[in-house]
Amino acid sequence: MKFEIKDRDASGRICKYKTNHGTVTTPTILPVINPNKMIISPKEMKNLFGTEIVISNSYIIYKDKKLKNKALEKGVHNLIDFNGSIMTDSGTFQSYVYGDIKIDPFEIVEFQRDIGSDIGTILDVFSLPDQKKSEVEQIVKETVNRAKKSVELKGNMALACTVQGSIFPEIREKCAKQLSKLDSDFFPIGGVVPLMENQRYADLVRCIIYSKKGLDPSKPVHLFGAGHPLIFPLAVALGCDFFDSSAYAKYANDERFLFPWGTEKLDNLNELPCTCPICSKYSISELSKLDKKNKTIEIAKHNLYITYNELKKIRNAISNGSLWDLVERRANSNPYLLEALNEIKKRENKEYLEKNEPSCRKKALFYTGSHTIHRPEIYRIHNRLIERYEEPFKTTIVFPEGRKPYYAYYSEKIKKIFKKNCKVNILIDSHIGPVPLELDEMYPFAQSVFPEKTDKETEDYITTKFDEYAKNKNLISWKGAETLKDLESNNRESIDFDILRLKAISDIQFGKGAGSVLLNGKIRIVKSKKTRKIRNVYCNNKHILSMRAEDGLFTLKIDGANMLHHHFKYPKLRVVVDDDAVEFVKDGKSVFSKFVIDCDSDLRPFDECLIVDKKDELIAVGRCLLNRIEMLSFNYGMAVKTREHIK
């Protein structure tokens, strides 16, 4: 089953997943189809919502003699009259709802295979949120054992092996690791419905993160039983690819309308606050007057319009780099969801999420409240400032935050400093933390929008970060021209701020020391005539760097890559490709995951990288789409987009 990443943001991803019955674009939802009562047929769903995949329950089919025989004879696609992809569930959820069910765990896998399910599911054991650790450990052991035997029976069917482990993070992670070692194709995160029913979203976040930590990142992840769009943005941002649910129908049956921000009962609405074809077709009184059956169908359609539309919004947010904005915006509509975001403040979770976080974005970062400052990308830049950035001089003048870009805003004062050749650093005490002036045009410093006054929590956090940065540094506050008196310098050597800028960005982007390496020679800078911003950088007449207008970061040219390759030891910045791929890459072709042998673990999605062969010969320079563990796990799709190769 081909599964490949096409685009990404946060720990979320847009993927293509190929089944025996077509290709599915994720993140998406699998509407639950009950073969006994379809209120909207899968065929109609395909027409109305572009549904590519649905889920049905093999246990229900198996238990009904008529359905069973028809499914065995003509296949499940015929049974529910759908030629797209079909996943089947196994009865585990029924065991949760109705208690013990009588079915052999392997027979149900074989049955799913025999009726032609595209993705079948093992009969895992449901772990409850209030179970004891020892019980949960037993459940996971049994689940893994069943998975082990089940993979041998799967045949041509993709097999979904469900991660259990209740709310114990370490058991989730262990279960995920064990399942990932098997020949499984698809990973539902199970046992989470009771958490969602009780709005225990913080527990849910932990379950997802720890399951994801243990899982093979090259396989799809399915949040089992999640059907309310409220949870989608956060779940996708944590790495879930699939959702499923009968919520659209269940809620419709109760005359409840799903919305991205929650649920509204028909009775409580005076108008239909929605533009979907159903809500455009009826007035509220017309809809209320429909008979029960038709009302349910129409509300179910509304629910699916909203559900699929939220997925579109999520995919758009991934493409334009605003998924965290969407997550925070949605979380603001539910206090429990907002609370769940507190999980992301935890260091261990930030550390995990940071590895998947792209290194640049098309859109500016928007402050939405006290959670914004805890985004993994901000965590990263604070760390990188301390790890990678070196202040050029001994003394630092601190300016309060002015308007952006800071250099232009403070230009008069800066001119005074430069005129006297004062050897001082300039640091901005900004809402996002300390910003060395050299980095003022770089993402996310320039490309972030904070209000003039944030909230107390953000202010406190930033103060801590500022203090961490300031430790052992000689900082003085700008107090007008007299600040300079003490710093008067006889130094005749003038300061070339452009060079400082190039060095600082290089160090942050490629690692400490990168700036000195790249700028070791005669430097020529070409600026944009219009914006006066740096565009291209030449060292000894070789074009080594270009600066991107949108994020103020560099694209690395092959000559620059060569300099970094000489200086930095293996595996720093490298992606190592198999011999089979070398000629292709030299031909300008991109690097596919299956040809990656190794990779620098510090590389992040969208980072610039050096493509080398097994002997560490530089063959090209490109842009990563995956991080190390992904490159080593994925069998399909691009790992590095090659930009320039050695001639």
Place this chain on the structure above:
Amino acid sequence: MKFEIKDRDASGRICKYKTNHGTVTTPTILPVINPNKMIISPKEMKNLFGTEIVISNSYIIYKDKKLKNKALEKGVHNLIDFNGSIMTDSGTFQSYVYGDIKIDPFEIVEFQRDIGSDIGTILDVFSLPDQKKSEVEQIVKETVNRAKKSVELKGNMALACTVQGSIFPEIREKCAKQLSKLDSDFFPIGGVVPLMENQRYADLVRCIIYSKKGLDPSKPVHLFGAGHPLIFPLAVALGCDFFDSSAYAKYANDERFLFPWGTEKLDNLNELPCTCPICSKYSISELSKLDKKNKTIEIAKHNLYITYNELKKIRNAISNGSLWDLVERRANSNPYLLEALNEIKKRENKEYLEKNEPSCRKKALFYTGSHTIHRPEIYRIHNRLIERYEEPFKTTIVFPEGRKPYYAYYSEKIKKIFKKNCKVNILIDSHIGPVPLELDEMYPFAQSVFPEKTDKETEDYITTKFDEYAKNKNLISWKGAETLKDLESNNRESIDFDILRLKAISDIQFGKGAGSVLLNGKIRIVKSKKTRKIRNVYCNNKHILSMRAEDGLFTLKIDGANMLHHHFKYPKLRVVVDDDAVEFVKDGKSVFSKFVIDCDSDLRPFDECLIVDKKDELIAVGRCLLNRIEMLSFNYGMAVKTREHIK
């Protein structure tokens, strides 16, 4: 022109406004119709979006000889082919955009009248955000002078007199007051486009609040030039009824899609994240391929679908009491809008907004972030606790916040306290502030959803509020059973918590001392068999109070009203009606604003009130829909819904 309030929330309201061409439901938008280039005709708008009112520009019509003659001959409704309500603007905005325009300020009013505009606008003078105070004062003086003369020319047309005053709150308020004294029918808030263009939403909030403070509350208020739905929820919550804009068309011309959370350019979208009929009809590539004209029309339609839908959401939020939730949710999508909410933290603004704030709601209050705690209703309850609530005993035990309802959550501990007849108060240190246990079922204490951990700012604010409350009180923290040791009591009189509860709620709801008055006799309490909550209260066999299940507040019965009427001096809790209305009210009819002579200034929308005649004879009890200043200003609509009258 009839204008009446039908429903309300925050300082926002749903009104019916009757013009010469029909009735308009507000809040709504007036799409700008340029008679020279209609990309969507008003007639089509009516079909597609239910458009009831549009705005056109009389200056443009006046300047074009052909249009002018046609308008004068056949009327503006014929000119733009629309039989709904039409407002006309006067050219003021053109003077802002293009500099001085040559037109006589009174001729243009007469012209609007003569072409049959339903609402014409004076030619006010546009004040800019960066103008000096003295200049702005001159502008306002000239604007008011023009308004004075214009009202004499208006004839059968409603006349809109625009509030100017740049960003000077006191000038805005003064201008508004002066205009309110004239015979004007409609109040645009003008000069705000430059603020919106630069996302200076905090300035905008001040302009709206101070204009509203000075304006006659019984007239519609129009935020001139506001067309992006992003600003609607906040502007409505501050009391704006109308918006207008060409944004739908201008943005469409740039291939930009309006959304409630911002704007997206067609180029940046991979999918159309919207369910409207336009976005359901086209794929993104199909839409991209349309010719310029058709593409603009289709995007303009999308923009209007979204705009009208946001207004539906706002009206629904008003009806179900969740307008602040919506405001905060929307603000979270734009840092500048979020910052504008800081204005609401200011005491003078809270004080103003609190007067319009309903005293109860259908929906629970949802925490959305650091702004929630500053809602006017929370400001009110903190004040009322200090002003109206009296602790029954000398010592108070403080419990940390447990689950709601607190009484049930702490029942074991409370039983211990009661068993020993300890005379102590119990206070919960909750996320919303101090909550005396007697009030634990009352709105907003029970009906609010806060996460387990809020944000630092909220925590600090609540600590301050707790300290204010605790001042001069003897508070001890609950430290298990030993807390009780020091409080052991030989008092044989047992505590009747239900009575304490009734007293506390009465005091908070009706004023200090109300509880003692109402409970002065033999009390019988009837509880719900199912929930065991108090339902009805009898004193000396008279039914005096009923408790509402949804908000834990009382509805006042006529016998209870009588007791309060005897005790509290005029005008406390009273609404005084004119002699003409007395018989109608005695007949059970509701009180209409025009018959209200006076009213207690402490009454708030949805408060229980005593309806009295001029001699202060109690004639009925009811529920206010308006506050004092509104009752005295409105000529139309209901002021008090009568519930029970003296027999």
